[in-house]
Amino acid sequence: MDIIEKLQILTDAAKYDVSCSSSNSSRKNKGGLGSADPAGICHSWSEDGRCISLLKILFTNKCIYNCDYCINRRENLQKRAEFSPEEVAYLTINFYKRNYIEGLFLSSGVIRSPDYTMERLIEVAKILRFKENFNGYIHMKSIPGCSEELIKELGNLVDRMSINIELPTSRSLALLAPDKSYNKILSPMKYISEESEKNISDRRKYKNAPKFVRAGQTTQMIVGAADESDLTIIDRAEKLYNAFKMKRVYYSAFIPVSTSTLTAKIKTPPLLREHRIYQADFLMRFYGFHSNDLLDLSNPYFDLKLDPKINWAIEHIERFPIEINRATYEELLKVPGFGRTYAKRIINSRKFAALSYDDLRLLKISTKRAANFITVGGVYRGINFSSKEGLKFHLKDNNGFVQMDFLGGRDELYI
Numbered sequence: 001m002d003i004i005e006k007l008q009i010l011t012d013a014a015k016y017d018v019s020c021s022s023s024n025s026s027r028k029n030k031g032g033l034g035s036a037d038p039a040g041i042c043h044s045w046s047e048d049g050r051c052i053s054l055l056k057i058l059f060t061n062k063c064i065y066n067c068d069y070c071i072n073r074r075e076n077l078q079k080r081a082e083f084s085p086e087e088v089a090y091l092t093i094n095f096y097k098r099n100y101i102e103g104l105f106l107s108s109g110v111i112r113s114p115d116y117t118m119e120r121l122i123e124v125a126k127i128l129r130f131k132e133n134f135n136g137y138i139h140m141k142s143i144p145g146c147s148e149e150l151i152k153e154l155g156n157l158v159d160r161m162s163i164n165i166e167l168p169t170s171r172s173l174a175l176l177a178p179d180k181s182y183n184k185i186l187s188p189m190k191y192i193s194e195e196s197e198k199n200i201s202d203r204r205k206y207k208n209a210p211k212f213v214r215a216g217q218t219t220q221m222i223v224g225a226a227d228e229s230d231l232t233i234i235d236r237a238e239k240l241y242n243a244f245k246m247k248r249v250y251y252s253a254f255i256p257v258s259t260s261t262l263t264a265k266i267k268t269p270p271l272l273r274e275h276r277i278y279q280a281d282f283l284m285r286f287y288g289f290h291s292n293d294l295l296d297l298s299n300p301y302f303d304l305k306l307d308p309k310i311n312w313a314i315e316h317i318e319r320f321p322i323e324i325n326r327a328t329y330e331e332l333l334k335v336p337g338f339g340r341t342y343a344k345r346i347i348n349s350r351k352f353a354a355l356s357y358d359d360l361r362l363l364k365i366s367t368k369r370a371a372n373f374i375t376v377g378g379v380y381r382g383i384n385f386s387s388k389e390g391l392k393f394h395l396k397d398n399n400g401f402v403q404m405d406f407l408g409g410r411d412e413l414y415i
């Protein structure tokens with residue numbers, strides 16, 4: 001099989017892994033320039049926040065494991081291919097020189113054993129770093145079950161590593177991925193987190209010590225493959241952020257690509273559910289929410305028609321309206337329609353004088369979405385409502401959705 005055919009098979013096989021940010025979209029090329037549809041190039045963010053394009057491929061789609069949700073599982077009948085480390089390095093350097101990409105995202109099925117697969121990935125990284133003198137961004141998967149020595153070796157060569165947790169409970173992992181275990185996933189995450197901490201103090205003492213996984217670790221969780229609730233998923237994500245300083249938890253709506261009977265009943269990916277979970281994740285990372293603020297055992301699923309932030313505000317309507325001249329930064333962040341930019345602008349501006357609605361207009365702070373949740377100088381301009389349901393009804397759009405997708409300010413895009 002020639003390298004181009006391998007490339008076609010192994011870029012296509014990599015498209016279901018979302019743990020390096022955007023993958024391909026559904027935009028087709030109808031005779032114009034460019035196409036976002038084929039897999040192969042994805043985008044990620046470097047340590048300093050730049051958006052970079054990556055060659056996104058699998059080293060191989062051969063796999064000795066049989067994870068139920070995966071197109072590359074052992075029992076799926078499909079064309080298989082495997083690169084050599086030299087071929088991956090050749091493609092990366094050639095695409096880089098043509099300015100197609102700025103880095104590499106490399107994942108792999110498990111061949112022979114986790115250690116053997118890791119050794120092959122390390123070989124790719126070594127060729128790129130030492131033979132080709134490549135200083136671009138490299139994100140590689142750590143293979144669950146491999147030794148810590150190999151994680152350490154790879155971590156000193158790449159910028160980012162990820163180990164996919166895949167499912168939010170050990171019970172569903174045992175059911176759908178019987179060759180994996182939570183211990184084989186959480187232990188290396190813990191190891192990467194501890195080594196990164198150690199590396200920071202080493203580098204204070206020895207300036208030339210290599211940086212270990214300098215852009216941190218990420219993971220991916222599948223939404224809808226098993227019967228876990230949204231609460232279980234976001235609770236697991238919160239624990240991962242807290243315990244292992246995870247840079248990002250990515251979520252992937254389950255796509256029925258496998259021939260397994262366990263997931264055969266799922267016909268369409270739960271994309272809107274994935275979107276609500278991403279919104280909740282954003283609220284937990286940047287807005288001071290916890291998983292159990294957003295959902296609880298009596299209500300463990302997001303209402304698909306309600307943005308999680310406005311849902312929270314309506315459920316806690318007794319805390320509103322808040323007076324923006326007295327509210328803390330944390331309280332302002334919880335107002336639907338206000339984001340970090342608006343909250344900072346209000347805090348900084350009110351140092352000089354109490355703010356009025358006219359002041360907010362001059363400060364380019366829209367109160368359209370926040371109106372039902374704030375007072376400004378004691379004045380309330382929201383609607384009069386007698387129940388939570390009444391407020392929801394008022395806020396719904398023509399399709400019955402209540403959205404707060406744009407929270408105000410340049411950096412407030414609420415995915």
Ligand code: SF4
Nearest residue numbers: 063065067070073109
């Ligand atoms: S280990 Fe599981 S998820 Fe990874 S490639 Fe193999 S079958 Fe797929």
